[in-house]
Amino acid sequence: MSLPVPSASHSPVRNAPDKLATHLVAALLAFLFLVLSLPAHAAPPPAAPNPSFPVGTLMAFPTIVQTGTKPTLVWSTNLPPGTNTGDYTFFIRQIQHPSGVIYQIPVEGSGETLSPIPINPGFATFELWTVKATQPIRSFLLDFTTVGSYMPTAQVRITSQDPYSVVPRTRADRPFSVQVTVNGLISDPQAPEASKSVTLMRHTQAYGATGTGDPLDRTLATLHSQSSITENGTTDTVVPLNEIPGENRAKIRGEERFSIFTKAGTSIDYASGIPYPIPAYHLDSQLVQIWPVADASITGITQGQILGTTVPQLTFQLNDLYPSSTTWAQVYQGAPQPGLTGTT
Incomplete structure (x- = not known):
């Protein structure tokens, strides 16, 4: 300017x-x-709002349920700044396992309700979706979680020096912290594999030279690392610097995502005694946006x-000014005085 x-x-x-x-x-x-x-x-205001895409959270209570139970679903969403809320519709999709039966209901941008149908026979995945009705029409999977019998619970929370509450974010030269909490794991050797351990995955994805994270195909993210968690409890990890690809580390822009998945295995339908396969299912995840210096x-x-x-x-x-921040120039008499408070 x-x-x-x-x-x-x-x-x-x-x-x-x-x-x-x-x-x-x-x-x-x-x-x-x-x-x-x-x-x-x-x-000054960034070229695109941050985040430039809708975000949301979906939780189910309780997360360990028996066949025939309807868990309570609680969700909330945030749309890009300046968005007309009437341009978006929302729905929750329930996918039964292992039958694959799908049921979905329209919902508001935030709220609480019982699941559309009971869990049957073993567990279900719930997905929170929004659809942008104006051109170009697009759909967004905002969040999802899985509940069922013998199912552990997990939560991922990322924090940084930036207190922004909508989505974690930080600068390319700054650290961030990842907190992982796992409960419900059991040591019974007869229990399904999915109830004895979970997998923590770390993915990275660059936005490009001027990208904002939208549009972005997150299925193309790179798996950076993964590890197995076999004990209940909370672990806190400080990540000193991001691992998003790029030669100029000061100019990195992109995101890192930390996700918890169950282990693949088998379970038994206690009504029929017939075993059925259990693939790995997503329990929780969170991303942190990285912006250049x-x-x-x-x-x-x-x-x-x-x-x-x-x-x-x-x-x-x-x-590359940091999102939602303010910049000013100072003109005054005398030698340079970094940190001087002036008037506008």
């Missing part, structure tokens, strides 16, 4: 234009230091340049 700077005749120091000019360059160059070192001091430049003036009573037009080029 281009920001014209007032001439010295409009400066608060009207009787000292030469002294103001002497220090103007140093003060403006100090602005660059502020932009690059203080993530809280960053940008900002950089900036000032043109129209050079270090040591002597100015008269008229200051030339200065152009401030600001790149």
